[in-house]
Amino acid sequence: MRKIVIAAGLLLITLTANAQVKTSQASPKSDITQVVGLTDVHIEYSRPSAKGRAVFGDLVPFGKTWRTGANGNTIITFSEDVKIGGKDLPKGSYSLFTVPRADSWDVIFYKDTNNWGLPAEWNENKVALRTSVKPENLNRNVETFTIAVNGISNDSGSLEISWEKTLVAVKFDVPTQKTAMASIESTLAGPKADDYFASAQYFYQSNGDMNKALTWVNAAIEKTKGEAPFWYLRQKSLIQSKLGDKKGAIETAKLSLAAAEKANNADYVKMNKDSINEWSKK
Secondary structure (H helix, E strand, O other), X not given: OHHHHHHHHHHHHHHHHHOOOOOOOXXXXXXXXXXXXXXXXXXEEEOOEOOOOOOEOOOEOOOOOEOOOOOOOOEEEEOOOEEEOOEEEOOEXXXXXXXXXXOOEEEEEEOOOOOOOOOOOOOHHHEEEEXXXXXXXXXXXEEEEEEEXXXXXXXXXXXXXXXXXXXXXXEEEOOHHHHHHHHHHHHHOOOOHHHHHHHHHHHHHOOOOHHHHHHHHHHHHHHOOOOOOHHHHHHHHHHHHHOOOHHHHHHHHHHHHHHHHHXXXXXXXXXXXXXXXXXXXX
């Protein structure tokens, strides 16, 4: 009987340790992604509700920096460089802070994204961009704090912050033409060095046509313009060896060895030395 009681007690302790109570959040998290032109805009934020409270000028005081949401930082990420109010904002992730006022809002993109609410110490050097926007009065009530990307065109969009009867829209311009031209030029220029290298490596590993593999690895090396990495050169030496060109394989392995020594890569140094010794015997 005692063993049964002990076992039941241990089971209860285990169940209690593993139990996780799930409850709804007062300010549920939202995660949205919107493509504007060729730029991905990603926003993570928490959404408090008014619940009968006066918001701006009361719950959110005028003239003070606001976390712009609830809980942890509201984080916005741009996949490309954008322009806001004629100012450049480099691609990357930023905390979104605001200073609401009755007649204007400061909207701040802050480089540090690891705060719970406001930073313990505000550092102006971490402000990537600050812009001023005039708020708009809505003819409807927004119960739950909302951030969205609207007004989308091929070259711009608007980051819209709305709550209660206030809307703040921050227009941003995206480099669609620049990104598209870079993609076009890159595609029309043909495969990259890594593409040629991957093809050569696949043919070598799958016992494909070694002459094609050699052509492709040479193309990869050529595209590096005299700065071929040691792993490119190593792969070429292995292909040359498989083709029976031991002399050429040794010469290439020596180049790979020198590059690996310069990069302090002990693994490739050893592999090249071992191969040079092996191929020199034949």
